[in-house]
Amino acid sequence: xxxxxxxxxxxxxxxxxxxxxxxxxxxxxxxxxxxxxxxxxxxxxxxxxxxxxxxxxxxxxxxxxxxxxxxxxxxxxxxxxxxxxxxxxxxxxxxxxxxxxxxxxxxxxxxxxxxxxxxxxxxxxxxxxxxxxxxxxxxxxxxxxxxxxxxxxxxxxxxxxxxxxxxxxxxxxxxxxxxxxxxxxxxxxxxxxxxxxxxxxxxxxxxxxxxxxxxxxxxxxxxxxxxxxxxxxxxxxxxxxxxxxxxxxxxxxxxxxxxxxxxxxxxxxxxxxxxxxxxxxxxxxxxxxxxxxxxxxxxxxxxxxxxxxxxxxxxxxxxxxxxxxxxxxxxxxxxxxxxxxxxxxxxxxxxxxxxxxxxxxxxxxxxxxxxxxxxxxxxxxxxxxxxxxxxx
Amino acid sequence: xxxxxxxxxxxxxxxxxxxxxxxxxxxxxxxxxxxxxxxxxxxxxxxxxxxxxxxxxxxxxxxxxxxxxxxxxxxxxxxxxxxxxxxxxxxxxxxxxxxxxxxxxxxxxxxxxxxxxxxxxxxxxxxxxxxxxxxxxxxxxxxxxxxxxxxxxxxxxxxxxxxxxxxxxxxxxxxxxxxxxxxxxxxxxxxxxxxxxxxxxxxxxxxxxxxxxxxxxxxxxxxxxxxxxxxxxxxxxxxxxxxxxxxxxxxxxxxxxxxxxxxxxxxxxxxxxxxxxxxxxxxxxxxxxxxxxxxxxxxxxxxxxxxxxxxxxxxxxxxxxxxxxxxxxxxxxxxxxxxxxxxxxxxxxxxxxxxxxxxxxxxxxxxxxxxxxxxxxxxxxxxxxxxxxxxx
Numbered sequence: 109x110x111x112x113x114x115x116x117x118x119x120x121x122x123x124x125x126x127x128x129x130x131x132x133x134x135x136x137x138x139x140x141x142x143x144x145x146x147x148x149x150x151x152x153x154x155x156x157x158x159x160x161x162x163x164x165x166x167x168x169x170x171x172x173x174x175x176x177x178x179x180x181x182x183x184x185x186x187x188x189x190x191x192x193x194x195x196x197x198x199x200x201x202x203x204x205x206x207x208x209x210x211x212x213x214x215x216x217x218x219x220x221x222x223x224x225x226x227x228x229x230x231x232x233x234x235x236x237x238x239x240x241x242x243x244x245x246x247x248x249x250x251x252x253x254x255x256x257x258x259x260x261x262x263x264x265x266x267x268x269x270x271x272x273x274x275x276x277x278x279x280x281x282x283x284x285x286x287x288x289x290x291x292x293x294x295x296x297x298x299x300x301x302x303x304x305x306x307x308x309x310x311x312x313x314x315x316x317x318x319x320x321x322x323x324x325x326x327x328x329x330x331x332x333x334x335x336x337x338x339x340x341x342x343x344x345x346x347x348x349x350x351x352x353x354x355x356x357x358x359x360x361x362x363x364x365x366x367x368x369x370x371x372x373x374x375x376x377x378x379x380x381x382x383x384x385x386x387x388x389x390x391x392x393x394x395x396x397x398x399x400x401x402x403x404x405x406x407x408x409x410x411x412x413x414x415x416x417x418x419x420x421x422x423x424x425x426x427x428x429x430x431x432x433x434x435x436x437x438x439x440x441x442x443x444x445x446x447x448x449x450x451x452x453x454x455x456x457x458x459x460x461x462x463x464x465x466x467x468x469x470x471x472x473x474x475x476x477x478x479x480x481x482x483x484x485x486x487x488x489x490x491x492x493x494x495x496x497x498x499x500x
Numbered sequence: 501x502x503x504x505x506x507x508x509x510x511x512x513x514x515x516x517x518x519x520x521x522x523x524x525x526x527x528x529x530x531x532x533x534x535x536x537x538x539x540x541x542x543x544x545x546x547x548x549x550x551x552x553x554x555x556x557x558x559x560x561x562x563x564x565x566x567x568x569x570x571x572x573x574x575x576x577x578x579x580x581x582x583x584x585x586x587x588x589x590x591x592x593x594x595x596x597x598x599x600x601x602x603x604x605x606x607x608x609x610x611x612x613x614x615x616x617x618x619x620x621x622x623x624x625x626x627x628x629x630x631x632x633x634x635x636x637x638x639x640x641x642x643x644x645x646x647x648x649x650x651x652x653x654x655x656x657x658x659x660x661x662x663x664x665x666x667x668x669x670x671x672x673x674x675x676x677x678x679x680x681x682x683x684x685x686x687x688x689x690x691x692x693x694x695x696x697x698x699x700x701x702x703x704x705x706x707x708x709x710x711x712x713x714x715x716x717x718x719x720x721x722x723x724x725x726x727x728x729x730x731x732x733x734x735x736x737x738x739x740x741x742x743x744x745x746x747x748x749x750x751x752x753x754x755x756x757x758x759x760x761x762x763x764x765x766x767x768x769x770x771x772x773x774x775x776x777x778x779x780x781x782x783x784x785x786x787x788x789x790x791x792x793x794x795x796x797x798x799x800x801x802x803x804x805x806x807x808x809x810x811x812x813x814x815x816x817x818x819x820x821x822x823x824x825x826x827x828x829x830x831x832x833x834x835x836x837x838x839x840x841x842x843x844x845x846x847x848x849x850x851x852x853x854x855x856x857x858x859x860x861x862x863x864x865x866x867x868x869x870x871x872x873x874x875x876x877x878x879x880x881x882x883x884x885x886x887x888x889x890x891x892x
Binding site: 149150151152181183184185186217218219220402403406407409410412415416417419420422423424425427428429431444447448449487488489491492493495496 | 542573575576611795799801804807808811819820821823836839841881883888
């Protein structure tokens with residue numbers, strides 16, 4: 109699969125993180141792109157989010173470039189807004205764009221002042237390196253506790269031609285629906301107005317980044333940004349919305365799944381499917397409760413078919429249901445029928461639970477049509493190890 | 501401190517748990533006691549809770565004995581209600597009481613049938629062993645992953661004399677406000693009507709068991725039961741309510757704190773105090789969010805003064821506040837002032853965070869009078885180790 113047209117990428121080491129590994133990334137859209145974004149719901153919001161939101165409003169959703177750093181979240185900092193603005197202004201000057209056409213983004217430690225000079229002094233080098241094939245460099249540079257870079261790409265066949273989509277994301281801890289220490293930048297060469305993009309992005313995020321949990325912590329920097337620069341010459345017409353939405357949904361779900369799989373300390377990707385709830389929202393609440401339960405997540409780590417913990421977690425989701433109408437499947441095997449132990453082979457289950465992916469299906473018998481899919485990971489000693497030592 | 505008059509205790513090994521360690525406990529009140537109880541809010545409720553609630557209603561809040569087993573929660577079991585009823589009926593017969601005057605209680609694994617015969621066959625032995633000084637035996641027998649038994653006792657000077665209170669509790673994992681795999685039995689020799697007890701118990705639990713979190717999981721078996729048998733001959737008159745409430749509050753807070761300190765894998769007791777919120781409920785929501793954050797809990801485990809994670813957790817509590825008006829103290833040292841890093845010695849902080857107790861104070865500057873105190877523990881590799889292997 110090929111990268112959308114009209115985008116160039118670069119990364120560099122700006123000395124923000126101690127480890128000598130690129131910590132600065134740049135995405136440039138050569139025709140300025142229409143843009144839409146979803147930001148964290150945390151009451152504490154990092155400076156770049158405040159600046160980015162302001163820029164999108166003032167530019168009418170027009171974006172020329174995204175400037176991202178790792179190693180410092182630029183959150184709870186005295187000079188945060190000023191630093192983000194300085195970086196945007198300097199990059200705009202070098203690109204011949206407006207400062208409001210630049211979106212700043214940061215991830216890393218909280219409460220430490222970010223030195224704008226480290227970033228601005230690297231901008232010429234970053235611009236020199238810009239190339240259409242360097243999306244993987246961006247994926248590398250924005251990693252924090254991630255163990256693997258995360259990208260995805262696909263195409264959508266619209267009525268007037270094929271458009272491309274590509275995305276890059278990061279995140280491994282502080283991951284929770286609504287949302288995560290997640291940055292995600294999704295690009296397409298389709299053409300669309302910001303308002304159209306916004307509707308489609310909100311819908312895609314609802315089924316991907318809002319269905320994802322690693323540790324239940326919601327960060328101050330979460331951002332999912334969608335850019336559409338029209339470089340393909342193909343617009344997303346009213347008849348194309350469904351096809352583009354499907355492609356966007358699949359791409360964001362792919363990225364979200366990569367984050368769950370790379371959850372801090374995780375050895376297993378866990379997919380939770382809930383069916384038969386009153387409505388989709390009730391299904392999502394049950395799924396989220398199961399996904400966030402440390403007892404379910406440690407049971408998965410231990411390869412223990414402990415359906416009791418799954419039932420218990422659903423029981424405190426706040427959704428009203430009759431436990432006597434619940435079936436639970438693990439790896440496709442029914443382990444709980446009508447709220448009671450089903451007849452299954454412990455030995456077979458232990459073998460199946462050794463796999464790298466764990467599938468949990470929670471089914472409410474009845475007439476409800478509500479369903480939800482949710483991703484998380486197992487909870488291992490590795491999570492504790494990483495987070496007891498991260499800052500120091 | 502002495503145990504309330506008119507209570508006798510015993511424990512025995514009934515073969516419910518594999519390990520040969522007492523798993524059956526009995527509390528008998530010789531004058532029948534007035535009783536009030538608070539049960540789990542989980543939608544999935546274990547059979548003994550359903551039977552106990554029914555018995556309290558049918559007896560008008562009159563209790564002669566509490567029969568508790570560890571090793572099996574009697575939850576999500578085909579025969580659960582019948583097993584609990586059989587045990588109560590048999591114990592009532594031996595005691596010359598009514599079956600509805602017996603409260604059954606269970607803790608342990610979910611989804612495994614409990615054999616009533618194992619319990620009923622041990623009842624004569626239990627009755628033979630009953631003695632007023634065997635409360636510690638009850639504390640031992642109801643332990644699951646607890647590493648230490650948990651009891652507390654105190655006295656209250658009422659207008660007509662001194663009454664005694666004593667409590668026994670268990671819990672280490674699946675601990676969450678509203679509530680926990682917690683069993684707590686609090687006894688007093690004061691006299692009071694069940695309705696009076698209920699009001700006081702609800703108030704005490706609100707400030708103790710509902711201010712306690714280990715892992716955020718709420719179990720199916722949580723029970724806090726208060727018995728008042730009047731054996732002291734001293735009633736709780738209208739003028740005595742405040743004095744008795746204070747004693748009850750202190751006793752339940754002491755028990756709750758013991759649970760947090762013994763949290764699965766925990767090395768540190770964490771006390772969180774929030775001040776200056778709009779009201780007590782908002783303060784409690786902020787405190788709970790901090791207490792449940794795996795990132796805060798791992799930072800405490802690592803001795804890392806990571807106030808950023810505390811601010812972040814408060815930020816997703818759902819309570820509206822201005823981050824620029826937040827001060828955070830760790831071990832009495834201001835580490836965050838007005839939402840920014842305060843000037844403190846990292847070296848001194850690291851030393852202070854080595855202590856067995858960690859104090860977090862989160863202060864909203866302003867005119868709010870809302871405050872809350874909350875207990876939790878650090879999150880260590882030990883928690884994962886215990887819970888990845890518990891069932892098998």
